Amino acid sequence: MNASKIVTACRHCNAELSPETHRSDRKFCSDRCKQADYRRRRKVKDNPVEALVRGNNADLIREVARLYADTGVTIADVTYGKGAFWRKTPHLNVTGSDLLTVPERPYDFRNLPYHDSSFDIVVLDPPYLVWPGNHMSDDRYRNAETTKGIDYKGIRQLYHDGLKEAARVARRQIWVKCKDTVEGPRQRFLHVHLLQDAEALGLRGRDLFILDATSRMPNNHWSTQKHARKTMSYLWVFDVIS
Numbered sequence: 001m002n003a004s005k006i007v008t009a010c011r012h013c014n015a016e017l018s019p020e021t022h023r024s025d026r027k028f029c030s031d032r033c034k035q036a037d038y039r040r041r042r043k044v045k046d047n048p049v050e051a052l053v054r055g056n057n058a059d060l061i062r063e064v065a066r067l068y069a070d071t072g073v074t075i076a077d078v079t080y081g082k083g084a085f086w087r088k089t090p091h092l093n094v095t096g097s098d099l100l101t102v103p104e105r106p107y108d109f110r111n112l113p114y115h116d117s118s119f120d121i122v123v124l125d126p127p128y129l130v131w132p133g134n135h136m137s138d139d140r141y142r143n144a145e146t147t148k149g150i151d152y153k154g155i156r157q158l159y160h161d162g163l164k165e166a167a168r169v170a171r172r173q174i175w176v177k178c179k180d181t182v183e184g185p186r187q188r189f190l191h192v193h194l195l196q197d198a199e200a201l202g203l204r205g206r207d208l209f210i211l212d213a214t215s216r217m218p219n220n221h222w223s224t225q226k227h228a229r230k231t232m233s234y235l236w237v238f239d240v241i242s
């Protein structure tokens, strides 16, 4: 996809709306698409989206998308990984990039080659582990190659720089996945810090989703328990204010 080419597209099927055949205020290419979009909206009305989602990341994204993205929306996932987010939303128009896992777009999310406001939504899911290198997700996400030895301050800075770049590239929204963590004896509530950092960048918190993951890390690290186990993660929806 050429990210710099902005076309007017049907809100339902994403087909180009040509000025020769469609009035400039038309939102759909046909009555069929208009009705399909209406049915989708009715579905949300009959089955409201809830902030607490039980399942995996794909279940979470499906619920977020039911409310905030339809087929005509352009999405840049700038930490695409293996694309697990999009396994239950094949109808969405997603352009994935990742420093390590997308060879055709190996972009650093802090310095993207996209034009200003070139996607409706930017999705960000950076590595969030403090001192990665002995965690079961290290191999999966190759943390040693991006964030080895990072402390909480470094994680927060990474998110901040990603948010700043996302705010440049996104027209409407930024979706940010995160997880609170523990650094030594200290609780680090990243989802709270993220709201503060986003607001300082001029973004507005629109929604906060909580994922209650059904697949759990093995519970064999500690012999005593000092705080509640964090089995949930968060997804912020920030509005870009123009």
Ligand SMILES: C[S@@+](CC[C@H](N)C(=O)[O-])C[C@H]1O[C@@H](n2cnc3c(N)ncnc32)[C@H](O)[C@@H]1O
Pocket (backbone or CB within 6 Å): 057, 078, 079, 080, 081, 082, 083, 084, 085, 086, 097, 098, 099, 100, 101, 107, 108, 109, 110, 125, 126, 127, 128, 141, 142, 146
């Ligand atoms: C938590 S994983 C994302 C998983 C992904 N959401 C999925 O569904 O598979 C973090 C990803 O960020 C990538 N990454 C780390 N630092 C990066 C950077 N500076 N720029 C772009 N990608 C980066 C890693 O390669 C890794 O794939």
